Amino acid sequence: MPRDILILAYPGMQPIDLAGPFQAFTAADEEAGGGQYHLRVAAERAGMVAMQGGLPIVAEPIPRRPVDTLLIPGGPGVHVARKSERLVSAVRRHARTARRVSSICTGAFMLAELGLLDGRAATTHWRACDLLAREFPSIRLEPDRIWVRDGAIWTSAGVTAGIDLALAMIEEDLGAALAAKIARRLVVYMRRSGGQSQFSMPLEIQDSNSFAALMGWAEENLHLPLTAEALAKHAGMTPRSFHRHFFAATGSTPAKAVERLRIDRACALMETTRLSNGAVAREVGFGSEERMRHAFARGFGVGPAEWRARFGA
Structure with missing residues (x-):
């Protein structure tokens, strides 16, 4: 059965946080001959969602049935999204049953709002680390990491680090050789390990x-x-x-x-x-x-x- 990957959409999300991982998983499915991943982009309400900068995307409703991987993108709109009781309830429901739950960039604030990062190691975009640490002091924040995995919870730094996170998941699912092939296909300069620094x-x-x-x-x-x-x-x-x-x-x-x-x-x-x-x-x-x-x-x-x-x- 294909692994269902649910990417949450909300107003003000960062476009590359969705597009980067989406392209990586789509390319991996193609290179593996199909049938490995089924991706869906879903929002609190089905229909048009305006991402950061006004770029629109059409999202389906959040499904009821469980998914394999839940991915929460970041963006300035996350702070409004994480205060929506209806949306938080839907994310919590899927987080309980998903094999892995992940965030990109400031999507970590949604996971933190749910208590999923309490006592866990996590990261986010370096510009948001201080705010995340102040608001959720129980998180073992690792601000100088590209991505962090703590059990079933994965978090990543900002922007292109979402591609690194997706490649790490692809490697776990389908092997290092295919993940390397996807990195080359995406013209990623270097498939970075989670331990690498966010900073050049x-x-x-x-x-x-x-x-x-x-x-x-x-x-x-x-x-x-x-x-x-x-x-x-x-x-x-x-x-x-x-x-x-x-x-x-x-x-x-x-x-x-x-x-x-x-x-x-x-x-x-x-x-x-x-x-x-x-x-x-x-x-x-x-x-x-x-x-x-x-x-x-x-x-x-x-x-x-x-x-x-x-x-x-």
């Missing part, structure tokens, strides 16, 4: 204009011993002053920033080349495969070998 160090540094040029130089010279002292000298500052100002501007120590740059480059090389792990480690400035392995464990919770097996070329 180069993008974070670019947001802090004061050190963007310095980190650009560091990215081009990862083979050098980029110590805090070397960075401070290049920036024309004393080491103590540099460390203080860098942390204030980026929220990261210089050493951690350089490590993240090296990890990002290492991932890119493993994604696009067949260089050995040792060669990658030397290319990006780790020096040895062992040092790179420790950095990957800190950053992703897995080693380079496991990362390459899952996401590499």
Whole structure:
């Protein structure tokens, strides 16, 4: 029997939170020869639903019979949706019987409203983490995760992380090879594990204009011993002053920033080349495969070998 996937629709939901997973599951069904997934988009009331930005979608009524997977998208409208007794009651009914219940982005607020995240590990879009933590302090929030699974409850970060969540579910259902094929079909740069960070160090540094040029130089010279002292000298500052100002501007120590740059480059090389792990480690400035392995464990919770097996070329 096909696995029924119910995607909740409500006014003000984010379009990509629906479209991304919908496309991933649809492509997986096609690649598997059909009969694996049956998707439906349902709302509190059948008919036209205006998503964020006014984009309309036609939704069917929420079914009575149980579904395999319940998926709650995010969007600014979730805070009104989670106060609808009728909608919350319907979501609660399906959450009791579904094999897995999931949220994308701020859809986590709906799960939290139902008490489904009490005492559980969960994540959401980084911009909403503080609000979720304040309103629902019993959640074991993991703000720097792409997606989190705690038992039958899955939550993900914002926007494109919904595709990562869907790919993880497809892998669970149909195997890693098919999930990798779907990632390639969707032209996803990298099928990211749940342990990966929501944040890109180069993008974070670019947001802090004061050190963007310095980190650009560091990215081009990862083979050098980029110590805090070397960075401070290049920036024309004393080491103590540099460390203080860098942390204030980026929220990261210089050493951690350089490590993240090296990890990002290492991932890119493993994604696009067949260089050995040792060669990658030397290319990006780790020096040895062992040092790179420790950095990957800190950053992703897995080693380079496991990362390459899952996401590499």
